Amino acid sequence: MKKVIYSLLVCFTVNAMVSCKSEAKKETPIKEEVKVENKAAFSLTEADNQINWTAYKTTEKAPVKGQFKKVNITAGGEGDTAKEAINNAEFSIPISSIFTKDTSRDFKIKKFFFGIMDKTELLSGKLVIENDSLGYANLTMNGITNKLPFKYTINGKVFNFSGEMKISDWGADKALASLNEACKDLHKGADGVSKTWDDVAINITSTFK
Template sequence: MKKLNILLLCLSLSIIACKNEKKETKTEETEAIATKKFVVKPEATSVKWTAYKTTEKKAVGGEFTTAKFEEQSGDTPEEALNNLSFSIPISSLFTNDATNTRDAKIKDSFFGSMLDTEFISGQLHAENGKYKATLTMNGVTKDLPLDIKITDERRVSLTGTMQLAEWNALDALAALNKVCFDLHKGPDGVSKTWEDVAINVETYLREN
């Protein structure tokens, strides 16, 4: 009987120890999930834009090859993006123009006609599933509504349409159209540069 009691006691202690071990493992896993943070990767971010010329509204694409972010993390992708401050150097503008003249014209005539020509800066905001960028350009700060798509909790796509008039940039647009007058003519002989610019930002969130 004594041996049986000792055996039962050992068995009970073994079961309790096993349960405690499983509980500790589960707690560790829960804590790991709870402490997982999402952080925007600047090196995995692209800022592309599409402008338009001629009365036929022919697309002209380009990008900014550099985007700088203040370091920020969040428990969810939305938290990582909300209130995220950024700046984009104008010098990083690139259009892959074969003649190697378009970039200089945009930098000198368009952005060169503005105030604060070194950076475009701003902050992302998220509220009730809606996103916007509070964007500062040409000394003017305005909100740019954005559509967002998040896949796999990590890949983020933000799209919107910028109306240059809202940033008092029509004089700068006219200066650009002047140096590109013949290049912006369509079959009708009219030279035109449109004031709406499509914006497409792609980024990737890493787990921290």
């Protein structure tokens, strides 16, 4: 009888120990893996991007300055250097974001210039860096994609692009004539001739954070 009781005690003790170990294992907290996102040193999406343009009116070629207040980076735009972030970056610019500090002028440009073009709710393109000072944008406007050559500089975290586009290279002669007609009196110079020039200067500055 004593042997039976002894055997039962041993079994009970072993079971209790196993049960405790099992419960202890269940109570051990599981460490969750924390995924660390590798952020690029230079990002166009997070940069301060300013897109300025200068058009010209009258025979004397008086400048009319404006800008686009919004640009979307649709592909690329990141890198270990500013040049890497710029090269092959794809973008789109809503025409609705045009701004010249004159609401009447903004309305006319949207309606009588861009509104005459084909599929031009957005300007879109891709930036290509060729060497340490030159590049081009494959710019799509009026349903036509064409190269817009530019010169650029990089000073620290500031990228600056300057180029000049001819409206006729994007088949937008009718749009230009439409705008000139809408602004006929405003585009007259001292000689009484109303003129809207075909060339537009483009200047883009991206300041990386």
